[in-house]
Amino acid sequence: MAADLRTNNNSLPLRRDVKLLGNMLGEILKNHGGDELFDTVEKIRHMTKSLRTHFDQEIYSELKQEIASLSVPLRKQVIRAFSMYFHLINAAEQNHRIRRRREYLLQDDSIVQPGSIDSAVLSLKENDIHEDTIQNVLNSMSLELVITAHPTEATKRSILEIQQRIAGILKSLDQPLLSQRERGKLEESLFNEVAILWQTDELRYHKPTVMDEVRNGLYYFDQTLFDVLPDIHQDLSDCLEKNYHNGSWEVPNFLRFGSWIGGDRDGNPNVTHDLTWDTLKRQRRLVLKKYTNVLVDLMKRYSHSTTRVKVSEELLAFLDENEALILTEDKRWPNRNEVYRRAFAIMIERVKQVGKSDLGYRTAEEFLADLEMITRSLKKHHPVKHELKIIQKLIRQVQLFGFHLATLDIRNHSGEHEAAMTEILKKVGIAENYAELSETERVNILQNILRDPRPLLLLHEDYSAETQEMIKVFQMIKQAHEEFGKRSISVYLVSMTKSPSDLLEVLVLAKEAGLYRLHADGKLESYINVAPLLETIDDLTSGPKIMETLFNMPVYRQHLRALGDQQEIMLGYSDGSKDGGTLTANWKLYKAQIEIHDMAKRFSIRLKFFHGRGGSLGRGGGPLNKSILSQPAETIGDGVKITEQGEVLSSRYLLEDIAYRSLEQATSTLLLASAKVSKVSEQGQIRDSEWETAIEEISDAALAHYQSLVFEDPDFLSYFHQATPLRELGELNIGSRPMSRKNKGRFEDLRAIPWVFAWTQSRQLLPGWYASGTGLETFAAKGEKNLDLLRDMYHKWPFFQSTIDNLQMALMKADIATAKEYLSLVDDQGMAKRIFTNILEEYERTKAILLKITEDNELLDHTPNIKESVFRRNPYVDPLNFLQVELIRQLRKQDEPSDELLTEVLLTISGISAGLRNTG
DSSP states (O other): OOOOOOOOGGGHHHHHHHHHHHHHHHHHHHHHHHHHHHHHHHHHHHHHHHHHHSOOHHHHHHHHHHHHTOOHHHHHHHHHHHHHHHHHHHHHHHHHHHHHHHHHHTSOTTOOOTTSHHHHHHHHHHTTOOHHHHHHHHHHOOEEEEEOOSSOOSSOHHHHHHHHHHHHHHHHHTOTTOOHHHHHHHHHHHHHHHHHHHTSOOSOSSOOOHHHHHHHHHHHIIIIIHHHHHHHHHHHHHHHHHHOTTOOOOOOOOEEEEEOTTTBOTTOTTOOHHHHHHHHHHHHHHHHHHHHHHHHHHHHHOOOOTTTOOOOHHHHHHHHHHHHHHOOGGGSOSOTTOHHHHHHHHHHHHHHTTTTSTTSOSSHHHHHHHHHHHHHHHHTTSOTTOOOHHHHHHHHHHHHHTTTSSEEOEEEEHHHHHHHHHHHHHHTTSOSOGGGSOHHHHHHHHHHHHHOOSOOSOTTOOOOHHHHHHHHHHHHHHHHHHHHOGGGSOEEEEETOOSTHHHHHHHHHHHHTTSEEEOTTSOEEEOOEEEEEEOSHHHHHHHHHHHHHHHTOHHHHHHHHHTTSEEEEEEEHHHHHHHHOHHHHHHHHHHHHHHHHHHHHHTTOEEEEEEEOOSSGGGTOSOHHHHHHTSOGGGGGGOEEEEEOHHHHHHHHSSHHHHHHHHHHHHHHHHHHHHHHHHHHHHSOSSOHHHHHHHHHHHHHHHHHHHHHHTTOTTHHHHHHHSSSHHHHTTSOOOSSOSBSSOSOOGGGBOHHHHHHHHHHTTOOGGGTTTHHHHHHHHHTTOTTHHHHHHHHHHHOHHHHHHHHHHHHHHHHOOHHHHGGGGGGOSOHHHHHHHHHHHHHHHHHHHHHHHHHHTOSSTTTTOHHHHHHHHHHHHHHHHHHHHHHHHHHHHHHOSSOOHHHHHHHHHHHHHHHHHHTOOO
């Protein structure tokens, strides 16, 4: 199953790997299904490839006939063959990224990889950025990445692990000194992995539980993140030392990971307070296991003897005080002179006993203090100018991960809090029907409760199961702070925040659990940051006013002072894009940040914006470093927090080298952007006001065009349901949450994930680009200089450049010719053609204006590697789309859908996801 590719010279080794893997897959197809399977796959591939080069009606008809005539057993294997090819390509491309990074590392110091830590530090030096400025930037720099489960990875864990092994073997095959015998063994191992991949089920037969998702998320901490995060910090420190010889650098813990998995209740009834507690326990078990493994390794290495070195008195005192108390006779180190080994034996036992007995460390800070005590002793006899990096790495790991591993955010819908408050306030006789009160009345009631130190809840009152669960969530948070530390849960997110009362309700519930404590003397202690989630276009527009109202409230202002005058605000990219289109949503998000930032500055409140970006372009996705650059420059110094969706975790964090590369690119971008902002802020203006005026006009035109189709065309929803595999997606077991919030079938209740997923499968990718062309073209056509202005914006404004580049990527991944196949699934063909013509015209309009702005001949001319990847995949995605349409047509005709037919549809969905590297 060899592949012909459009090539660039840098990809020769990749093409070699793809050819090797393709040939192995071809051999396996022959072994499994004989020549019939292999020949059928090759015939379909050649036809789709030919149609890609030049459309021919005869070949097209022959292809459709070939697909329609496939026998059921053969058809299923053909689907699997094309799907498996993508898993192999994905592994090969991952290894090629590693290969390119190693090629740069093997160069001399004058050649560094773009986007690397080295390149960032060299750029700072070349631009004469002073050491003091850099240190100030480091002290304020913050990047927190939060893993989420939705949508969880469409590819099964077993498939991912095979990809991981395949990538590892390909990496070994790159070694230049391999003997023929060694190469033969590696190629045999590679073939075996490809064979196992073919013989492994691609689909899950049961919907994953939330705890399954928790385990999936923890896998990345175990495999890569625990080691990669401290390496990023250490390498930045080393690079600064190398280039600024006079600097004594302190690199704070600026890069952390958090999680939503097990804490996100919004629309997921399976996330209970007990499950969140179990999640925290699982996280602690993993991090303690990791610490134990490192301590055991240190014990083996640090065999220093007091007959050879002089250690500190505090270390000897530590041994005298703890050895007999902590260790039984059989656990004590036999050689009394090997004092570090004795100390590590004590520490290992104390780590093992955390949460189990009084012998265990009570806090991570206690553990950290013992590590630092050992480090001070080591420095007394270790050669100067040479760091003991293994123990330094462990110290950094404890600082980053504590005993909680990852801060767990709690999220729930504002309507859930309102319902609980309505019931509670009626029970205690404060309001007969809180839900029907005006916003002013609600705020007055909630402020009065927060000003009163007395508890609100009646201890023995009978509440509904939903309200009891709500109360228990906050009690669980309080208990988590005591058991796992306050960093274990620090933020409570309120989905669909529409008014100040939405946040005050959460504070009232927090007060009842002891997370918000007002003492009789007026002193307030508050332990949870309540963060609004602004999602829809209307919410983004009203967001600044909501926050200003809260900042003006003495009771809320006092709460913020207790938290160090910091407010977190989450911005939802998914629902905003679904509500108003990607261009408008991105501008409204950008504009809201500027307005809230400027307003908060007047109150001397520091903000942290939490960007709820999806993995796909229609939900704010894209490369991590581009995501950082695309936000307002003045907000970068506030700290950056971004979701890492389940679907991108494997592509970014499955392999250690790739995880490092992803995070160093983000670090490099953040460091340079922060330094630039620091320098530009001194000069005043950050961006041209003419640009903002232009994008506002563009956004208005795009919004009107988007909503004219999505909300005003009475047939649009029918088209969406019928011309995409939306209804079939619900059968794909890739997440624990329902597809809709209320399961009522309304567009407003449909989650953004299936909205984007369905359009991606049908190759229309409408959420990623639709209406942008109208907005841009309308503006460009209004004046002779407008196009020049757009080009200037593209070259000088990172936000606009990121927006344009993401639009190019969306158009590149879309395929209108293939998308047209899905029209046959629509009952009303006249309606289908009318709406599709609208989509096609907008596609061509968008492509034309993008090329005018970028002044390129083709989309993505500036990123040949990405462009080639798309070309490499298209001839193999097309057959899956053709097959999907045929199978869905058959499935929807059946009164009782066949399980076998549904399985084949799901296999095409899984295969297309792997081919496009996107779900929702």
